[in-house]
Amino acid sequence: MDKVRVIEIKKSVFENNDKDADALRSELRQKGVFLLNLMSSPGSGKTTTLIQTINALKKELNIAVMEADIDSDVDAIKIKEATGVQSIQLHTGGMCHLDAEMTRQGLDGLDLNSVDLVILENVGNLVCPAEFDTGSSKNCMILSVPEGHDKPLKYPLMFSVCDLVLINKMDVAPYFDFDLKKCEEYVKLRNPNAKVIPICAKTGEGIDKFAEWLKYNILQWKKEGK
Amino acid sequence: MDKVRVIEIKKSVFENNDKDADALRSELRQKGVFLLNLMSSPGSGKTTTLIQTINALKKELNIAVMEADIDSDVDAIKIKEATGVQSIQLHTGGMCHLDAEMTRQGLDGLDLNSVDLVILENVGNLVCPAEFDTGSSKNCMILSVPEGHDKPLKYPLMFSVCDLVLINKMDVAPYFDFDLKKCEEYVKLRNPNAKVIPICAKTGEGIDKFAEWLKYNILQWKKEGK
DSSP states (O other), X not given: OOOOEEEEOOOOOOSOHHHHHHHXXXXXXXXXXXXXXXXXXXXXXXXXXXXXXXXXXXXXXXXXXXXXXXXXXXXXXXXXXHHOSEEEEEEOTTOSOOOHHHHHHHXXXXXXXXXXXXXXXXXXXXXXXXXXOOSOSEEEEEEEGGGOTTHHHHSHHHHHHOSEEEEEOGGGGGGTTOOHHHHXXXXXXXXXXXXXXXXXXXXXXXXXXXHHHHHXXXXXXXXXXX | OOOOEEEEOOOOOOSOHHHHHHHHHHHXXXXXXXXXXXXXXXXXXXXXXXXXXXXXXXXXSOEEEEEEESSOOHHHHHHHHHHOSXXXXXXXXXXXXXXXXXXXXXXXXXXXXXXXXXXXXXXXXXXXXXXXXXSOSEEXXXXXXXXXXXXXXXXXXXXXXXXXXXXXXXXXXXXXTOOHHHHHHHHHHHOTTOEEEEOBTTTTBTHHHHHHHHHHHHHHHHHHTX
């Protein structure tokens, strides 16, 4: 099994995370690196979605991945084995989220030379990661069908900070009382600008749409920087 | 629709939560109230499991429920309508967990006269709630099949503080790569004393075993107090 680099993240000393996140965003802009912050509950399919999406995009974009987890390095190894892209594991040491300084510690462990896109797979948690700006260019979250269409009502902040909501595990929709229309309504209630894309990471359904969204947003971001 | 009482929980002022939790545990012991702290990811089926279990036990035990949520009071209403037992909603105001003092604020909103069992449905989160002793007599968590059998490896603390792990949504096991044996092994790795019960809250499968576990543990707890 391939070994991956594991970085033990230290607690931040910065008191003003918003300021620090803006500073990190500027640094990344200067380097031409688009940072996507990917959030979700545990087990919603973040890693599988990433593998499919990276394989769809890696010929066009130079991608690197940071896998944040409280413990274990299975995800970073999985990503590396399945896609071949640069992948590191961030251990949060029990912490339930990443902030900008912690994200910077992770970025320092990557070779960002000629990298277009860094994807941060945040800790599996629908609450705390939403409260901390990581310095990302865009925020994306995954809600999976088995979790239920009512989640935007219960975790309002997470849905309001995300530019894109992927609805994963659409293949099992027939076995759950999941109402996609209602879910989309609830998402819009929290965030009228959020885009919703139904996907199935297992079968690959909708991954092309997510890849298109990423390419379009990276292009727009590059235009804004000029 | 029945209205339920909603309590806006304030941030704790206690610095030593462990000490405060022990004090609350003693108070509850004196009152003869067994407190079960129920934790899980968002959407794992806590509320449905509670409804089935309360309906199986309410003739033998006087039960009250505290439903903690960042926002919304749908769960407390659901519990009240489906079971008729005393049910209140705790709003955590964005906070990702409950500690002992916050739990006490909730208990103050209940009429504990002749209540045998209070069930606290904690905020949906596999990380933070595990770090804060609520003063509960026992901790229980739900892991649902769609979340995957690897979760004890990724959220070690949650599995190590729980006396009981319910594996929910067993009815959809054929549609997911969920290995129950492996899951049980991983749970035991984190906590050799934890009991694992597979259930399906939707069909009622295994709810009798959870009800038996509760009755047995309340009885043992009462014996210890004598």
